Amino acid sequence: MRVAVTGAGGRLGTALIKALGASPFVEEILAWDLPEHNLDDPGSAERLVSLHRPDAVVHTAAWTDVDGCAREPAVALRRNGTAVGEMAAACVEAGSALVMVSTNEVFDGLRTDGRPYEPTDQTNPPNPYGIAKLAGEHAARAAYGASGEWFMSAALASGPTDSAATALAIVRTAWLFGQPGVDFPQKIVAAAEKALAAGQTLSLVSDEVGCPTYAPDLAAAIVSLIGEWHRPGGRGLGGIHHVVNGGQASRAEWARYVLALAGIDIDTADVPLNTWPRPSTPPTWGVLEPTPLPGGPLRPWQDAVSQHMTLINYRQEASR
Numbered sequence: 001m002r003v004a005v006t007g008a009g010g011r012l013g014t015a016l017i018k019a020l021g022a023s024p025f026v027e028e029i030l031a032w033d034l035p036e037h038n039l040d041d042p043g044s045a046e047r048l049v050s051l052h053r054p055d056a057v058v059h060t061a062a063w064t065d066v067d068g069c070a071r072e073p074a075v076a077l078r079r080n081g082t083a084v085g086e087m088a089a090a091c092v093e094a095g096s097a098l099v100m101v102s103t104n105e106v107f108d109g110l111r112t113d114g115r116p117y118e119p120t121d122q123t124n125p126p127n128p129y130g131i132a133k134l135a136g137e138h139a140a141r142a143a144y145g146a147s148g149e150w151f152m153s154a155a156l157a158s159g160p161t162d163s164a165a166t167a168l169a170i171v172r173t174a175w176l177f178g179q180p181g182v183d184f185p186q187k188i189v190a191a192a193e194k195a196l197a198a199g200q201t202l203s204l205v206s207d208e209v210g211c212p213t214y215a216p217d218l219a220a221a222i223v224s225l226i227g228e229w230h231r232p233g234g235r236g237l238g239g240i241h242h243v244v245n246g247g248q249a250s251r252a253e254w255a256r257y258v259l260a261l262a263g264i265d266i267d268t269a270d271v272p273l274n275t276w277p278r279p280s281t282p283p284t285w286g287v288l289e290p291t292p293l294p295g296g297p298l299r300p301w302q303d304a305v306s307q308h309m310t311l312i313n314y315r316q317e318a319s320r
């Protein structure tokens, strides 16, 4: 297979390039990023896809600055919504499959029954980033003729189904960590060391709950979905997939786990999310129910964080 990845230099894109490179069924990887792939350029997707005609495209490129999206919602809609529709239309035209990466921020997070969000649950984005990503989902579904209700539950079906054969997957994920860039574990280590030096308590948000997800684990899951689609008699890509590491955590619980691994002993205090007002409001309950994957569920987030922190020099990374 020839597989293209947009946003190839980003957190997920980097992990995908590595995972695809280790996959036996991938013959060629096309790594697309700025400036050749530009979400601001309406002709960019069509030019690349019609020239290279990949078997599948994994579209990770996005404007992921959620506060920036809140300040400039029209730009967010262009990059995270309209540009997805252009990519999907180009893929349909070329006969390519598409994996569009989306977010838990399509849900408002106001649920109080403690249940994780499933693909069949009602979307209602709480901020312009989520609004734009949901617009991208809708645009991709329209291009693939996958706008019916069936698409929402297609990933939950076991075994081959007509609906699952659709060559479009929407993969929603949450709270990505991993290289490159300074991620949440590194930010927490940096904040703790600063607070320790100043003799202060470290304040941690306890009322925002989500699913920490390791970019390499998500990348492996996406590759397994593409492999299953490629396999003769496989069940296809079609549907909305929720792909996150196992379990859930508040930001405070995640931070304390990181601090324990880093051996940092500091007084912490739980504070509400609104302690630091931001232009963008995240869902307070952003927990996704994982959908079935060919290789089984992803490992618990704690195992992934533990591995991540043995692989990186988090102190050095955090001080960048």
Ligand SMILES: NC(=O)c1ccc[n+]([C@@H]2O[C@H](COP(=O)([O-])OP(=O)(O)OC[C@H]3O[C@@H](n4cnc5c(N)ncnc54)[C@H](OP(=O)(O)O)[C@@H]3O)[C@@H](O)[C@H]2O)c1
Binding pocket: 006, 007, 008, 009, 010, 011, 012, 013, 033, 034, 037, 038, 039, 040, 059, 060, 061, 062, 063, 064, 079, 101, 102, 103, 104, 133, 173, 174, 175, 176, 177, 181
């Ligand atoms: N990070 C999270 O916690 C999270 C949670 C849920 C869902 N997601 C979704 O997961 C996907 C991957 O996220 P990530 O964390 O890997 O993001 P990331 O590290 O910010 O990477 C985004 C990629 O998109 C590229 N990009 C940004 N603006 C662009 C533009 N105008 N034209 C073309 N490319 C552009 C970036 O290029 P440059 O680096 O050159 O700017 C980068 O390669 C995104 O679709 C995101 O919405 C992320």
